[in-house]
Amino acid sequence: MTPLNGARVLVTGASGRIGPVAVAHLRAAGAAVTTLSIGEHPGLEAERVLVGDTRSQEDVANALDGADFVVHLAALAHRDIAPPFDVYTTNVVSTFNVLAQAGAAGIGRAVVAGSINAYGLPMNRHEVVPAYFPLDTDIPVDIADWYSLSKHHGEGTARMAWRQWGIDVVTLRFPHVHDEHALLAQSKQLEQDPKAGLREAWSYLHTEDAARSIVLALTAGTTGAHAFFLAANTTVAPYRTEDLLDKFAPGVPRLRRFVGREVPIDLTPARELIGFEAHRDLPIPTLDL
Numbered sequence: 001m002t003p004l005n006g007a008r009v010l011v012t013g014a015s016g017r018i019g020p021v022a023v024a025h026l027r028a029a030g031a032a033v034t035t036l037s038i039g040e041h042p043g044l045e046a047e048r049v050l051v052g053d054t055r056s057q058e059d060v061a062n063a064l065d066g067a068d069f070v071v072h073l074a075a076l077a078h079r080d081i082a083p084p085f086d087v088y089t090t091n092v093v094s095t096f097n098v099l100a101q102a103g104a105a106g107i108g109r110a111v112v113a114g115s116i117n118a119y120g121l122p123m124n125r126h127e128v129v130p131a132y133f134p135l136d137t138d139i140p141v142d143i144a145d146w147y148s149l150s151k152h153h154g155e156g157t158a159r160m161a162w163r164q165w166g167i168d169v170v171t172l173r174f175p176h177v178h179d180e181h182a183l184l185a186q187s188k189q190l191e192q193d194p195k196a197g198l199r200e201a202w203s204y205l206h207t208e209d210a211a212r213s214i215v216l217a218l219t220a221g222t223t224g225a226h227a228f229f230l231a232a233n234t235t236v237a238p239y240r241t242e243d244l245l246d247k248f249a250p251g252v253p254r255l256r257r258f259v260g261r262e263v264p265i266d267l268t269p270a271r272e273l274i275g276f277e278a279h280r281d282l283p284i285p286t287l288d289l
């Protein structure tokens, strides 16, 4: 018996990379899942599979019918995936539409896929570096692209929805999420060009851990609207974190020292607010930089 046993959960964007794994975890926890995605996913198994648009009031109202919880993953998930207008408007309108309708319908809790990009630096085209390490949610924001802006504004929408309708919302600021094969390939690239990972703090998360975090966020006891970083405990770069920071961010203050390949992101809120700890660390050796 889990807290999700028999609960009806709407998952938007279920046909993407994270969605099918999240749906499988939710169903394994006993939830009855409705999915709403603009794209079809032939192998997707759920109690109700809907094809529709999260920007449409009608499609979202239909998908929310009978739901107890919402997991909102639908987005145009990269700056360059579509024209700037489409990326920004799809993401902010979808998040508003889903949370506003869920809140107005009296649904008590939602989990939203945020992004590490909400602080703006990873996709920033200027030579900017984080104000300090570890990254935390107080770090100064510097946004230079429409995808990052959409994720930043999504967090404001979540706070508004909580204040207006009392719906509790957890926004998970995911780093690069992928399976082990793809993460190992990224690690090889960073072995050659470690500086490329600096502004993402060399962070990553296995898709299975992302799905676990969604279930935890949905069942946690925290109330209100919260947004925080999530990541594996280690970095995807095969070098010691202190060595990486000495070389690529020598002038950037460190609020503490990092042990081995410890990810330089503050994971305390993820631990304290939803009890999340990543299980899937990449099996890579630590090299000298």
Ligand SMILES: NC(=O)c1ccc[n+]([C@@H]2O[C@H](COP(=O)([O-])OP(=O)(O)OC[C@H]3O[C@@H](n4cnc5c(N)ncnc54)[C@H](O)[C@@H]3O)[C@@H](O)[C@H]2O)c1
Pocket (backbone or CB within 6 Å): 012, 013, 014, 015, 016, 017, 018, 019, 036, 037, 038, 039, 040, 052, 053, 054, 055, 072, 073, 074, 075, 076, 077, 078, 090, 094, 113, 114, 115, 116, 173, 174, 175, 176, 177, 178
């Ligand atoms: N994968 C990552 O590395 C990563 C990192 C940070 C944040 N995120 C966020 O996590 C979420 C899921 O990411 P993903 O990698 O699975 O994305 P993805 O691109 O693989 O899938 C996106 C999903 O959204 C759906 N979608 C897009 N526009 C829609 C619309 N107008 N109406 C209905 N559905 C629509 C697609 O059909 C698909 O199911 C996104 O919000 C993304 O921004 C992902």
